[in-house]
Amino acid sequence: MQFSFAIFDMDGTLVDSMGYWDQTCEEFIHENGVDAPGVIDVLKPLTVQQTVEYLEKELGIHVSVTEMSARMCKIMQAHYEQDVEIKPGVTDFLQALRARGVKMCVASSSPQYLVETCLAKLSLKEYFEFFLSAEEVGKGKTEPDIYYEAARRLHAAPSDTMVFEDAMAAGLTAQKAGFPVTAVWDTSGIAEWEAFHPLADYAILNWKEAEEILL
Numbered sequence: 001m002q003f004s005f006a007i008f009d010m011d012g013t014l015v016d017s018m019g020y021w022d023q024t025c026e027e028f029i030h031e032n033g034v035d036a037p038g039v040i041d042v043l044k045p046l047t048v049q050q051t052v053e054y055l056e057k058e059l060g061i062h063v064s065v066t067e068m069s070a071r072m073c074k075i076m077q078a079h080y081e082q083d084v085e086i087k088p089g090v091t092d093f094l095q096a097l098r099a100r101g102v103k104m105c106v107a108s109s110s111p112q113y114l115v116e117t118c119l120a121k122l123s124l125k126e127y128f129e130f131f132l133s134a135e136e137v138g139k140g141k142t143e144p145d146i147y148y149e150a151a152r153r154l155h156a157a158p159s160d161t162m163v164f165e166d167a168m169a170a171g172l173t174a175q176k177a178g179f180p181v182t183a184v185w186d187t188s189g190i191a192e193w194e195a196f197h198p199l200a201d202y203a204i205l206n207w208k209e210a211e212e213i214l215l
Helices: 018-031 039-043 048-059 065-082 090-099 112-121 145-154 168-176 187-196 207-214
Strands: 005-008 103-108 131-133 161-165 181-184 202-204
Touching (some): 131 145, 168 187
Parallel strands (some): 103 131
């Protein structure tokens, strides 16, 4: 498919970080005496504010946004600085898109400073026009606002903007908003992959496949 613009999710899509996020969330939930299988998949597309609201309403865990954000983000910042690695083939794919004149950005559920920390450490910042956090938009990826705002800043039409997502809820949100979507396989999304990839416009198991299918 020919497209002139691209919106990339970061965690689980460009970088192999979802395992660290999942571990951090699970530890926090278990520390509060709650066993909630499958809750991590629900939390993936949410902002910190929405996560806190979900934990309180659905699981009875009472915690302030400030407390949870500070605690989890401190742990994740250390992981981004020391442990998180880029997914194989990402740099080659981004270079190929840039050579074709495709304008790109990152739209992430993670806080802005963590996005910049991660992409700077992995030398990926140069490929993107800007980085957009769901917290800046005020809504998580269960709503299309972040994709519309990213397209607005790119001066792009949704139909000409490919969205790359590893989470089904986020990918289907973008698709319903008029964006073509490429589902990206990640180990954290094994449970939903069989449901997600047939619904997406394209699906890749790795970034080498992205070059073969999309370029």
